[in-house]
Structures are given as structure tokens and as C-alpha cells.
Amino acid sequence: MVESNDYVYYERKEVDECAEGTDNCSPQATCSDTPYRFTCSCNAGYTGNGVTCTDVNECNSNNGGCAGTCTNSEGSFTCSCGADSVLNADGFACDACSTLYSGLNPSHNFGVYQNQCFWSGSFRTPRLNYMAAKQACQAEGGTLAMIKDEATQTFLRTHLRGTSGHRQRSYWIGLDDRDAEGTFLWNDGTELGEYDEFRSDAPNRARDCVTLWRTRRVARWDIMDCSVLKPYICQLGGNGSK
Ligand SMILES: [Ca+2]
Ligand SMILES: [Ca+2]
Ligand SMILES: [Ca+2]
Structure with missing residues (x-):
């Protein structure tokens, strides 16, 4: 039944106010x-x-259920985690990189960028050739680090400064032209895009694997013989899970 103070509606033609846009809803x-x-x-x-x-x-209310930082937004909110952990797929919990990827040591050499764990070897970590280094990262569900834009390069420079000081000059990253000379592929199979930081653009038939080479002032990419033993950088869990 319609209440008595609503009778006025009976005298109007029934319309769909929502469809007509004559409602006053927010x-x-x-x-x-x-x-x-x-x-x-x-x-x-x-x-x-x-x-x-x-x-x-x-x-x-209850930090939004976030284990880490809760950030309110219009109509929603997001959780985020600290420097050494990534947001769980549930959107609330934080997983420490060192727990997710316990096969990589030292465990304090992790950093997080765009909710992905990165890890770099220390001077104590055994040096490996390119394929062995790639395999070591794959064993943890990752790849060698893929530096597809300047922001990632900047993150890694800062990360390496914090984890290795100036002792180590170059690291394997996940880029090579082993399959086809001159066609560089990232470890995930994507082709090298517009962004690169090669020290030299000269073709290099003899060498196929790429390192991140750095000094205090600059960081560039160097093409090396894949069999050289070097420290390396892993990138892990593109989707935040192992
Ligand atoms: Ca109506
Ligand atoms: Ca909100
Ligand atoms: Ca080559």
C-alpha cells in the first residue's frame, strides 16, 4: 500500500524518472x-x-583492513606495503620479498618497485654466467631484471647504491640477442623497445648478453660475452605472486 502522503503520485502519470533523468539522485x-x-x-x-x-x-575503520598503509580515495581506497614487501593478491596483506623468494641471498638485498621485488647479488654471492644467472632468477619464479623505462633504471641505480655501495660495477640484466644477432629480447620474450641505455650503438656480433654497468655518476648498458661470470639482478613475481 502507498502511504497517504504519497497520494499525489496517483494523480501523475507513472513515469520512469531514472530513465528520463528527472530523478534527483546523487x-x-x-x-x-x-x-x-x-x-x-x-x-x-x-x-x-x-x-x-x-x-x-x-x-x-581498522586501517581499511590493510596490513601496511591505507590510502583513501574518492569512492574507494587502496592498501600498499613497505620498501621490502609487496601487496598480496588479496589486496590487503603484505608479503616480505625475502619470505617469498627465500632462495636468494643475502635476504636484505631486496627492493620493491611498482609492487615487484628486485634482488641483486652482493660481493659474497657467487658470480654466474648469463644463462646460469637467468636460471637462478627463474628458479624463484622470476627473470633477470628488465629495464624497460628510465624510471626502472633510476630505481635500480638507487637500489644498487644501497645494497652494494661502489664495490660492484656491473650486473647481468635480462636482455640478450642470443637468438638473432642484433634483435635484443627481454627475458619475458618482448623485444627491446624505444628505451635503451647502451654505451655504444655499434653492432656487436661477438657478444650477446647485456649488463648494467655503473659508476658513481652514470649507469649504462654494456654488451658482454655471455660466459663471463658476473653478479646479477633478479626481478620477481610480475603479478605479485610466485
Ligand atoms: Ca516511477
Ligand atoms: Ca573512500
Ligand atoms: Ca650480439
Whole structure:
């Protein structure tokens, strides 16, 4: 039954106010048509009477359920983790890189960039040739580090400064032209894109595997003989899981 103070609606033609756009629901609400009227209810992430809806700050309650940092946003929120851990696929928990990839030592040589763990060998880590280094990263579910943009290069420079000081000058990264001379492929099979930091653009038939070479001031890529023994950098868990 319709309540007595709603009788006015009987004198109007029944319309779908939601479809006509004559409702007064908030942009953050969902309009539902009902006989002779309509209702507004705030969407998930918002609170209010439907005509007025405001963002819920989920972080104010139990840190939004985040193990790490909770960041509120309009209509939603996100969790993020600290420098040595990545956000679990559940979106809430934080997994320490050293726990996820316990086969890589030293365990304090991890860094996180864009929610992926990176690891670099120390002066104590056995040096490996390119294929063995690639295999060592693959054994943990990763690849050698793939530096596809300047931001990743910058992250790694900073990471290496913090984990190795100036003792180590070059590391294997996940780039080579072993299959076809001059066609460099990243370890995930993608071709080298627009971005590169080669020291020399001269073709190099004799050498196929790429290192990140650095000094205090610069970091460049060097093509080396794949059989040389070197420290290496792994990139792990592209999707945040092993
Ligand atoms: Ca209606
Ligand atoms: Ca929110
Ligand atoms: Ca080559």
C-alpha cells in the first residue's frame, strides 16, 4: 500500500524518472524506478541518503583492513606495503620479498618497485654466467631484471647504491640477442623497445648478453660475452605472486 502522503503520485502519470533523468539522485547513487516514484541509494564506497552521497573513508575503520598503509580515495581506497614487501593478491596483506623468494641471498638485498621485488647479488654471492644467472632468477619464479623505462633504471641505480655501495660495477640484466644477432629480447620474450641505455650503438656480433654497468655518476648498458661470470639482478613475481 502507498502511504497517504504519497497520494499525489496517483494523480501523475507513472513515469520512469531514472530513465528520463528527472530523478534527483546523487551522481554517486543508483536510481531505481518504482511505481509512481523512485528511490536513490548511494553506491558502494559512499554513504548518505541517496540524494547526497559522500565518500566513505575506509581507512578510518581498522586501517581499511590493510596490513601496511591505507590510502583513501574518492569512492574507494587502496592498501600498499613497505620498501621490502609487496601487496598480496588479496589486496590487503603484505608479503616480505625475502619470505617469498627465500632462495636468494643475502635476504636484505631486496627492493620493491611498482609492487615487484628486485634482488641483486652482493660481493659474497657467487658470480654466474648469463644463462646460469637467468636460471637462478627463474628458479624463484622470476627473470633477470628488465629495464624497460628510465624510471626502472633510476630505481635500480638507487637500489644498487644501497645494497652494494661502489664495490660492484656491473650486473647481468635480462636482455640478450642470443637468438638473432642484433634483435635484443627481454627475458619475458618482448623485444627491446624505444628505451635503451647502451654505451655504444655499434653492432656487436661477438657478444650477446647485456649488463648494467655503473659508476658513481652514470649507469649504462654494456654488451658482454655471455660466459663471463658476473653478479646479477633478479626481478620477481610480475603479478605479485610466485
Ligand atoms: Ca516511477
Ligand atoms: Ca573512500
Ligand atoms: Ca650480439
